Amino acid sequence: MLTSHTLLQQYWHDGRHDLKKVRVWYIDRGAPDDRSSVSGPDISLEPYFLTVRTADGEKPIPYHRILLITYDGGVEFENRKIAGLADQIIDDGRDPQA
Numbered sequence: 750m751l752t753s754h755t756l757l758q759q760y761w762h763d764g765r766h767d768l769k770k771v772r773v774w775y776i777d778r779g780a781p782d783d784r785s786s787v788s789g790p791d792i793s794l795e796p797y798f799l800t801v802r803t804a805d806g807e808k809p810i811p812y813h814r815i816l817l818i819t820y821d822g823g824v825e826f827e828n829r830k831i832a833g834l835a836d837q838i839i840d841d842g843r844d845p846q847a
Contacts, residue, residue: 753815753826754794760820761794768792770821773799774838776814782841784816 751759757773760766768789777785785803793800798809817835818826824835831838 751826752812753818753828754812756818756826757792757794757799760789766820772817772819773801773815774817774819775801775810776816777810784838784841 753773757771760768760771771789771792772786773789773792774784774786776783785801787801787803791802793802795809798811799815800807800809815826816828816831817824817838819839824839827835
């Protein structure tokens with residue numbers, strides 16, 4: 750299985766992928782359930798972390814705090830820490846406005 754960083758690099762550098770279809774769930778201390786998610790256009794990749802743009806500004810997230818990566822709704826990466834919980838995490842994070 751690819752690492753989260755390698756998978757994200759493929760999405761960013763391979764023109765066959767649409768960044769709008771990428772969603773990343775990550776550990777976000779202080780957020781509800783200590784988790785947040787962000788879509789591809791609000792992410793910048795750095796060597797040791799990704800930067801996410803939020804309503805409060807930019808925030809660095811180390812790659813080891815990534816829980817899930819989905820592409821077009823399908824789970825492409827699942828951290829060992831949450832093995833088997835992907836569907837629950839995705840359902841908990843659904844935007845009721847979407």
